[in-house]
Each structure stands twice: as structure tokens, then as C-alpha cells.
Amino acid sequence: MIGYILVLLIVLAAVSYFFGRKRAVRAVEGREYLLHSRPNYHGAFVAAWVGIPSVLLVLVWILFQGSVIDNLLLWSLPPGTTDGLSVGQTSLLLSEIKSVAAGNLFSEPSLVVQEAAERYQRWEAIAQWAMVGVAFSVALLGLAIASRRISPDFRARHGAERILSGLMIACSLIAILTTLGIVLSLLIEALRFFDRVNPFEFFFGLNWEPQIPIREGQVTAGGAFGAIPVFAGTLLIALIAMAVATPIGLYSAIYLTEYAHPKVRAVIKPVLELLAGIPTVVYGFFAVLTVAPAMRQFGEMIGVPIAPNSALAAGAVMGIMIIPFISSLSDDAIAAVPRAMRDGSYAMGATKGETITKVLLPAALPGIMGGVLLAVSRAIGETMIVVMAAGIIATLTATRLSPVTTVTVQIVTLLIGDTEFDNPKTLAAFALGLVLFLVTLGLNILALHIVRKYREQYE
Amino acid sequence: MQAYLPDVFDTALFGLLADDAPEAIAQRVAADPGIIGKTVSVLFPVSPPVAELAKGKTPKVLNSRFTPEQIKVFDAMEDKGLLRTPFNWELFFNADSRFPERAGLAGAITGSFYALMVCFLLSFPIGIAAAVYLEEFAPKNRFTDLIEVNINNLAAVPSVVFGLLGLAVFLGYFGLPRSAPLVGGMVLSLMTLPTIIIATRAALKAVPPSIREAALGVGASKHQVMMHHVLPLALPGILTGTIIGMAQALGETAPLLLIGMNAFIPSVENMGLLEPATSLPTQIFSWADSPERGFVSRTSAAILVLLGFLVVMNLIAITLRQMFQRKW
Structure with missing residues (x-):
């Protein structure tokens, strides 16, 4: 329904483009040179006036129709019905009313619910037709206003260009809105979480057992939200990943910039970058199916028990995923070292190896460090590999061989198949998300700062 | 028998x-x-x-x-x-099933297609408009600096955080249906926007200033220079960046998992933008998690299909770049 309305409005705007065009031509009786702006601009101006306000109105209407009707429904219920109901129970009541209205009867609904369902159906229909009416009258109003302004002297091009500029500014604001949305949604949910759970316990507690008894008297752990084991697991896996990726990425960058024949470089570099294009779920499958069993077998061979979901397998595969990051960023950093420094070193009689270790690497170090920091933030935020290959239960461990869990694993497992927003279990995911967002953001800003500062040194 | x-x-x-x-x-x-x-x-x-x-x-x-x-x-x-x-054609034409020997990817491919379509329709025009504004029209001030820093940082935000955003804002606040390709596409488009904006800005920068000056010299307005000359010349570069962004979006799993786009879809009929759906990467994830051993080979086949799509998309991007690349 809403799709059809939008399509219809866009068609209407397209039609009014031709209408505006024609009207402009008719205003000067076909002598187009008399117009200030070309007829196209008159058409575009009218189309924008018809299309933009009405489409915006429909979008805003959709966003708010649901919650307005919900509130009206709750307000219209007989007094006392919603007294003493929690937020969750109220939303349950609402969804019961809606499913009754949609014709899904599971059991005999109460009279109150039936009446509310009828009201709901009626209001939905009214709202829908009201939206259609309002949207089309706004469109026609736009048509009237815009087409009245068409005259030989009207500066339609300026008008159309101003509208276009406004649209472009609105589009570039979306980036800010996204960031704002992320920060606000994480903050609000995390604050609700900290209402229920002491922040001190969350940041310093040693016990992570987010399972909460659903029924009364159910035997589960009491629900402990000490996130230290989760943070420790994340750091451990990121550390292993970096231990794999840093040397391989750095050495391959040195080889590619300093030693490799241009032909070899032309082959190896795209192949390395191909690694960055593989979806992480594929890496995860690879970790579970190939790397973890191989490691367990190797462990059996040397007599060390390695758990199948140990940090080692997940970390190693994550390291492989990160190699292209480090290698291409180090590549840039090494290539950015001025030719003169290299030549100076050779002129002093240094060998190639000495030049690399004594001159190039120290000079490129800030750039390489920036790359490594970016890679760390990538490793911390990486989800699918650890969801598939690492464990779920949080144990505080320093060994690399027993199962560990990470922040991202916890976010995914806490939220899969659970939409209730008012229990600490799901809210905990948002608190973890907030920590994750802040840490990765900090790392990125730091890395970019280092890289930029270093770049300026040689310019 | x-x-x-x-x-x-x-x-x-x-x-x-x-x-x-x-x-x-x-x-x-x-x-x-x-x-x-x-x-x-x-x-x-x-x-x-x-x-x-x-x-x-x-x-x-x-x-x-x-x-x-x-x-x-x-x-x-x-x-x-x-x-x-x-050859097992059922892999392409069957929807998901509890029996590995009958399970196919039709539902996942359809879901991914819908989500990518939404993602493209949103992020392509918005990305180009934002990039054109920032590159060509924006005054240099603190506010536009803020937008730029923002875009660069968004490109590095972990994907799972976008999933949290989708869950809290699109599902929780706006009340859009769970598991729907529309929501999936919206979340993915927020993730691809920075990629498209950055690629578009690079493509716009690559158009030499002489073209702009020539157009301005014969009396075109700034907008006309942009729409009639610079943008058409930059389009191959923009398209290349967009396709690469789409390929990334196709392989993205974690945000789709969080908004529930891993529904069990036993039939492709009545799939729509607002109906529950699954996607290729989340299908791979669910199959990889299944205990039946038969799903191991199914998962591998599904991964090959996904990689096939990615290779095709990247090849298109590379050929586009090589066909239309100009040396000025």
C-alpha cells in the first residue's frame, strides 16, 4: 500500500515535470529565447515542489503512525486496564490486540481486547486514507504554488539549483545522523542497563553469567554481569591475531616494496588484497572446519589438549584476515619515505638490509604503528569468525588453549532470537556494544592522528 | 530397487x-x-x-x-x-529445508537480492549527493570538517554495532518488522554509504580542473558544470566504488543476524520486502551451525555460490574501470 502511494507520488512528480515545461513554453508562445531559464528547469522546479514535500510527509507519517495509534489505543482502553502492568506486559497486550485485529485468534479474547481490536482496525483504515488524502493534497498544493510562479522572468534555474543544494546537504547530514543514532541508541540502552546493574560490577566484576531465570524458581545462575572475562577473552584473541598478522603483513610489505620484481608485485598485491574481500563468515567456517581440528590433532600429537573452540584457532584465522590491512598500510608507509633518505643511506655504504632495518623502518614506524592500531580495532570488532570458532562461556583464563569468549560473541548470542528490550540480558549487549564502539573509535582516531602527523613530517 | x-x-x-x-x-x-x-x-x-x-x-x-x-x-x-x-541443481532452486539433501539457496538468494536492492536504492543516490556536496559545494568550515571526520570514522565502526543500531532504532523505535529485507537493506546501506562517498569523492577529484574551467568559461552555472560535465565523467569511478561497496554488503553477516535476517524460509513464495527473510551469508552461518553432517557439504557449496557472486561483482567493477578509465 505504502509502496504504491510512493510510486504514485513519484509518477505524479514526473507528470508535473512535463506540465511545468509545457506551461513555461506556452507562457512565451514557443519563443523559448524569451525565458530566463530553459523549460527543463521550470519542469524540474514544479516536479520538486510536487514530489519532495509529499514524499517526505508520507515517510514521516509512516514513522509516527504506529506509535501514535498505539498510544491512542492504550489511552482508549477502559480506565484501570493498564494499571500495574509493566512495559513488557503493556506491549504484550498491544500485540494481542493487533493479532486479534488481524484475525488470528488463538484463544477467546476478552471483551476489552475485542473492542480495542475493532477500534484498532477502524483507526488503521482512517489513518491510511487520511495519509493518502493529505499526501495528495500536499502534492496538488505544491503543483498549484509552483506553476503559478512560472513566467518568462521567473528564475527557475536558481530555484531548482537551490532545491538540489538543499537535498545534497540533507544527504551529507545522514552520516552525522548515523553516528548520532549509534551513540544515542547505545547510550540510552546502556544507561537502562546500568539502572539495573551496577556499572562497577559490569566493568570490574569477574563473573559473566548472563542467563537470567525466566520463570520463577528456575534453577539458573543468578545472572552475573562482570565483563572482565569477556574483555580478557577479546584482548587475548586480538593479541593472537596480531601476533599472526603483524610479522606476516610487515614482512610481506617490505618484500613487496623493496625486493619484489614489479611483475611479481603486480601478481602478489592483488592476491593479498583478495583476502580482504572474503566475507568473514567464510573465514569462520574455515576456522571451524579446518583450522580447529588440525590444531586439536597437532595438540594431541605433542600431548597438549587444545579445546576445539580455543582462542588459538579463532585468533589465527582472524590474523590471516587482517594481513592485507597491515601489509597495505605498511606498504604505503614505507613507500612514503623520501627517496633521498634511501639514497643517502646507500651513499654511506650501507647494504640493502641495513638500509631497511636502520633507515626505512624507523622512518616508516609511525605509519606502521597507525596501521597496526587500525588492525587491532578491526580485530576487536570482528564478529563472525569468533561467533563461529570461539566459545560462549566466559572463563577467565590466561592460556590460549581453553575456550574463551569475546565482546562480539556475547552481543550476538545475547540478542539472537530475543526482542524483549526490558531485561538486563538484552540490555547488556548494548552496554557491551557501547564499550566496543568507544574502544574502536578511540583506536581509529589515535591511528589516524599518528598517520597524519607522520605524513606532515615529510611534506 | x-x-x-x-x-x-x-x-x-x-x-x-x-x-x-x-x-x-x-x-x-x-x-x-x-x-x-x-x-x-x-x-x-x-x-x-x-x-x-x-x-x-x-x-x-x-x-x-x-x-x-x-x-x-x-x-x-x-x-x-x-x-x-x-549436478545438484536443487541447491539453486530449493528453499531451505531441515533435510540437508533437500536444502537449497533459493530463499537466501532472493533475500540477499531484496536487501541489496534496498541498499543500492538508498545508498547510491544519497552517497553521490553527499559526496558531490562535500567535494564541490561545501564551504570549508568546522561543520563540514565534522561531517568529513564522521564519514571516515563510520567506515571503521565494527559491523556488529550497525546491527545494534538497526535493532534499537529501526526495529525498536520505528517498529519496522523483524527479519525483513527492508530493514536489512537499510542497515547495509548505512554501512556502504561511507564506502560510496569516499569512492565518489576520489572519482570527482580525478576529473581535471580544466574541464570545470572550460564549462564555467562558456557560462555554465556551478550546478550545470557538475551535472552536465563532471558527474558523467566521474560515473565509471563512482560505479566501480559502488559495486565494491555492494560486494562488501553482500558478504556482511553480523548486522543481519542481529536484526533477525536468518529466518527459516522453507518456500520462496510470498517473500517480500516486509516478510521474514534470510540472506546468503546468514544462511551459510545457520547451515554451518547445524548438527547434521550433511550440511557441511551444503555449507561449502553455499560458500562457493557466495564467492562466485562476489567474484562476478568484482570482475564487473574491474572491467568497468578498465573500459572507461581515461588518462587526462
């Missing part, structure tokens, strides 16, 4: 075939009662353990998953050439 192998029991036979074989036979007889009493040859998928046996992955002797009779039947079938390994 009974005619070929008279000395075996029904149960031993059916244990070898796919779980839905008895039902399928019953349906076929019901549809055409005339075939009762005749010998009809039909082809069925075998059950996953048998498939592994046929591929030589598990040992024949002392295999706890087969009775000795079943092994005998299997050997006899193999001797008479009754086992075939045709």
Missing part, C-alpha cells in the same frame, strides 16, 4: 534414501494410481550418511550408522550402477 535386490527389507532400503522419499512415493502413487503394480524407476537423493559413503569419506566396515544389510544393499546398488552423482 526391490526388484533388483529382492533379499532386503523395506526399512533397510528407506534408511538409505532421503528422509522424504516414502512421502514422495506415496504422493506419486496418489497422483497416478495407474502405476500400482508396475515397475517404475525413480531417482531419489540418498541420505547424507550414504552420500559420504559413496564419496568414500567414511569406512564401509564397522560403520555404526549402517546395519550390515544396508551396506549390502549399498554394495549391490553400486555394482549395478544404480548410484548416480548428477
